[in-house]
Amino acid sequence: MGRITLSNVTKSFGDVEVIPPLDLTIEDGEFAVFVGPSGCGKSTLLRLIAGLEDVSSGEIQIDGQDATDVPPAKRGLAMVFQSYALYPHMTVRKNIAFPLRMAKLDKAEQDRRVNQAAEVLNLTDYLERRPGQLSGGQRQRVAIGRAIVREPAAFLFDEPLSNLDAALRVGMRLEISELHKRLNTTMIYVTHDQVEAMTMADKIVVLRAGHIEQVGSPLELYRAPRNLFVAGFIGSPKMNLIDGPEAKKHDAHTIGIRPEHIAISAEKGDWSGVVGVSEHLGSDTFFHVHKTGLADTITVRADGEVSLRHGDKVYLSPRLDMIHRFGADGLRLS
Amino acid sequence: MARSVTSRRKSINTALAWGVGLIIFFPILWTILTSFKTEGDAIAYPPKFFFFDWTLENYAIVQERSNYMRYLWNSVIIAGGSTLLGVVIAVPAAWSMAFVPSKRTKDILMWMLSTKMLPAVGVLYPIYLMFIQLGLLDTRIGLVIVLMLINLPIIVWMLYTYFKEIPGEILEAARMDGATLKEEILYVLTPMAIPGIASTILLNIILAWNEAFWTLNLTAAKAGPLTAFIASYSSPEGLFYAKLSAASTMAIAPILILGWFSQKQLVRGLTFGAVK
Numbered sequence: 296m297g298r299i300t301l302s303n304v305t306k307s308f309g310d311v312e313v314i315p316p317l318d319l320t321i322e323d324g325e326f327a328v329f330v331g332p333s334g335c336g337k338s339t340l341l342r343l344i345a346g347l348e349d350v351s352s353g354e355i356q357i358d359g360q361d362a363t364d365v366p367p368a369k370r371g372l373a374m375v376f377q378s379y380a381l382y383p384h385m386t387v388r389k390n391i392a393f394p395l396r397m398a399k400l401d402k403a404e405q406d407r408r409v410n411q412a413a414e415v416l417n418l419t420d421y422l423e424r425r426p427g428q429l430s431g432g433q434r435q436r437v438a439i440g441r442a443i444v445r446e447p448a449a450f451l452f453d454e455p456l457s458n459l460d461a462a463l464r465v466g467m468r469l470e471i472s473e474l475h476k477r478l479n480t481t482m483i484y485v486t487h488d489q490v491e492a493m494t495m496a497d498k499i500v501v502l503r504a505g506h507i508e509q510v511g512s513p514l515e516l517y518r519a520p521r522n523l524f525v526a527g528f529i530g531s532p533k534m535n536l537i538d539g540p541e542a543k544k545h546d547a548h549t550i551g552i553r554p555e556h557i558a559i560s561a562e563k564g565d566w567s568g569v570v571g572v573s574e575h576l577g578s579d580t581f582f583h584v585h586k587t588g589l590a591d592t593i594t595v596r597a598d599g600e601v602s603l604r605h606g607d608k609v610y611l612s613p614r615l616d617m618i619h620r621f622g623a624d625g626l627r628l629s
Numbered sequence: 630m631a632r633s634v635t636s637r638r639k640s641i642n643t644a645l646a647w648g649v650g651l652i653i654f655f656p657i658l659w660t661i662l663t664s665f666k667t668e669g670d671a672i673a674y675p676p677k678f679f680f681f682d683w684t685l686e687n688y689a690i691v692q693e694r695s696n697y698m699r700y701l702w703n704s705v706i707i708a709g710g711s712t713l714l715g716v717v718i719a720v721p722a723a724w725s726m727a728f729v730p731s732k733r734t735k736d737i738l739m740w741m742l743s744t745k746m747l748p749a750v751g752v753l754y755p756i757y758l759m760f761i762q763l764g765l766l767d768t769r770i771g772l773v774i775v776l777m778l779i780n781l782p783i784i785v786w787m788l789y790t791y792f793k794e795i796p797g798e799i800l801e802a803a804r805m806d807g808a809t810l811k812e813e814i815l816y817v818l819t820p821m822a823i824p825g826i827a828s829t830i831l832l833n834i835i836l837a838w839n840e841a842f843w844t845l846n847l848t849a850a851k852a853g854p855l856t857a858f859i860a861s862y863s864s865p866e867g868l869f870y871a872k873l874s875a876a877s878t879m880a881i882a883p884i885l886i887l888g889w890f891s892q893k894q895l896v897r898g899l900t901f902g903a904v905k
Contacts, residue, residue, distance in 0.1 A: 347801050368807045380802035384820045393816075397807035441806065451805075 297358065297449035297481030298323045299344060304353035306339055306505075313339050314505040316353065321449075321483060321498070323358075326475050328484045330492040331502035331528070337485045338453055340502070344483065345451050346370050357448060368397075373442035374451040377458060379434045381426040387413075387437050388422040394445040412440040415474075432463045439474070449481035456491065468494060489529055493517070501525050523625040526551045532581055532596070534619070537589045547620035547628055554581060554596040556617035561603065564610025568593060570603050584609060657881070664688070664874035671870040687875035695858065697879055704854035704883075706769050707844070708837035711776035712830055715784045718777075720826070723788035724818075728797065738789065741782040749779075749842050760847060767849045775847065776837045784833055791825030792818075828894045831887075838884045855880035 299321045306314040313336050321327045329337040342348040344355060346367035355363050362370050373394070381390050388409055395405045413419045416436040426434055435455060442450055452471070456464045472495050475482050486492055492499050493513045501508040501516065501524070509521040513529075520526035526534050534551040542550045558564065559582060568587035573580055577599050584593045595611060603609060620628040662678070663671050670681040691697070726734045756775065757766075765771030795818065803817045841856040848857055859880050862873040 345805060347804065367801075367804045368809065372805065374802070374805040376798045376802060378796060378798050380796065380798040382799065382803075382817055382821075393803075393808075394806035397809075397812060441802075445807070 297321075297447075298356075299449060299481065299483070300356040301344070302354045302356070304343060304355060305351045306336075306343055306348065307351045312505070314343070317505070317507060319500065319507065319510070321481060323481055324479045326472075326482045326484065326495060326497045327500060328486060328492040328496035328498070329500045329502055330486055330489055331508075333487055334504075335502040336505035337487075337502050339505075341451050341453055341483060341485045345372055345374050371448040372451055373445060373447035373449075374453065375435075375438045375442050375455045377454040379426070379438040379458075381434060381437055381441075383426055386423050386425055387418060387429070387440075390426065390437055391418075391422075391440040391444055394441060398445065408444045409440075412444045415443070416440050431459050432467060435459065435467060436470075439471070443474070443478070447480070449483060452482065452484040454486055455484075456486075457488075464491075471495065490531060493529070499529075501528060519627065520551075520619065521627050523549060523551075523621050526619060526621070526627075532594045535590060535593050537593075539589070541589050542620075545618060545620055548623040549621040549625075551619040551621065552613045552617060554594040556614045557593070557595045558612045558614075559584075559595045559597050559601065559603070560610045560612070561607065562610065564612040566593070566611040566613075568609060568611060570605055570607045570609055573603065573605070575599065582609070584611060587611070657885075660874045660877050663871055664878045666871050666874075668869065668871045671874070687871045688879070691862070691872055691875045691879065695861065695876075697858065700853060700855045700858035700880075701883065703769060703852055704838055704856075704880075707772045707776060707852075707854050708834045710769070710773040711780065711837045712784075712833040714773060715777045715781050715833060716788075716826065716830060719781060719784040719788050719829075723785050723792050724814075726785075726789050727792035727795075728800065738786065741785060745782050753842075753846060757846065766847060767852045769852045772844060772847060772852060772854070775843050776840055779840065779843065780833050780836055783836070784829055787829040787832070788822075788825060791829070792822060794825075795821050824894070831891050831894055835884055835888060 301317060301319045303316050303318060304314060305312065305316050317340075329340060331337050339348060343350050346362070346365060350363060353363075354361060357370060357372070382393065385393065391409045391412055392405045395408060400408075409422070410419070413422055416439060418433070418436055418440060421429060421433060421437075426437065429437065435458075438455070455471075456467050459467060468491060471482075471484075475495075484491075484495060496513055498510060499513055499516055500510050503524055508528075509516060509525045511519075516525060516529045520529060520534075523536065527536065530553055532554050534553050535557070536549055536551050538549050542548060566587050566589060568584040571583040571585045571592065573582045580597050580599050580601055582595045582597060582603060584595060585591070587593050593611060597603075622628050664687055665683045665685070666677070666681050667684055667686070670677050673681075726738065760766040760771055763771075765774070799821070800813055800817060803813045808816065838854075839856070841860075844854050844856045845860055848854070853861075859873070859877050862869055862876045
């Protein structure tokens, strides 16, 4: 069981308030992702839940029990750190067994659980090695192994993939998602990478300057961003935001349209512009269109086979049903 | 071509390094050579390098005249004792400064180091008087305490820089893994800090072994370590260069041997933190 509730939690370092009063509930078994730009307080929030930082005020409950003043060792949570934080002087086996040793489990049970975890994580051949002899991906798996053996109420991940190269990151992303499906344990995952957030989360918590901007499933956030910040943050490439007369036509202060919801054509369309840089990904091509009179750049996603060159005049047609409308206060208009 | 230039530069550097090394080592070499000469050869002009009558007579006389083993034992106790006591006090101090720093931690560290800039003779008088009052004059325990205090700033600094290199996340991981503070220190921190603690101990044994100001001023016959043993041969009454050299050689031999065997540790300890 791992239902985590934060009520009115705040955190200040000296005079600086990093987390203003905040309420959040993470349901048992949920995969929650905290996402936001660096310095938005997402790691601090995770550390508050872990107990590595004390809350300045408010209450943290784990499974209905007040855990606000419980030391990290007693909260029954496991954490995977960005730097992996393995014990360099211990073998992989001892690293994974460490939480069990601290829990005073007998040796046979320790071995059984370590072997089981090693098998799940493909580490069986590396159990007698030291962390220094492993690759980044293997180290990350050891860190995860150390977290799963103790069967915690919830897993906390602090940007666990940011030290890995791109290919490995995609692989580990899948492994963690699979692990979640199999264990069905609450996971809280911190990242600044919105792709990780979108692909892994049941629930995304978008944070900015300690404030929760929006909470919802990945598609809720994608389809109905509550404000301009979430609109710009979720989705890649970013949503095009247009102010001025074009927005007025839709009765809004600002309108947003995602690159995948604009059709590009060399002959006709609603807006016209000139092709700038194009990014070819093979399956897709992203065109950065200038001189539209709407915004500096309008980004458009087109099929990979569309061939337009730098300086070509093009026409753009947004899908009207996919236009997001925002008021002068930045909030979404229904 | 480029290669021959670099290899020539390399040999020049090597020659220079040897030159500097020899200049630094020369006084020690000269002392050792002189200890095997007769008193006459020791003051001969022009100086005799290797072609003299080699003799062990000085060592025999020194051994006869004074009890080398007693001085050696005093040195071992004073250097070892002050270092161990210092480490026991400095480990928790450095620990708290490295892992639970406050706003004043840097100031405290600087203040501690600043005490090393004070000329020792400035506090000789008060300490001497205190020693008389407390009955510590010419006792080993008195010297252990004084040398510990003298070297404590260095011990704290070395341990502090060493502990600073240990990533805090590893300690946090231990906390998350259910370790109590005691278990965290015992199973995670200490094993990771052992190389640092070892090189700190080595360096401070050497510093305490060679310390002459306090050992000479606060001891007489009973608690004198090897520094006092050497000093007892530098008499203005006659020319005893050869015997003085023999005494010096006997005094520095143990620490030279210790230094030789632990030089890797020492270099690591001294340059730690300089390069990531």
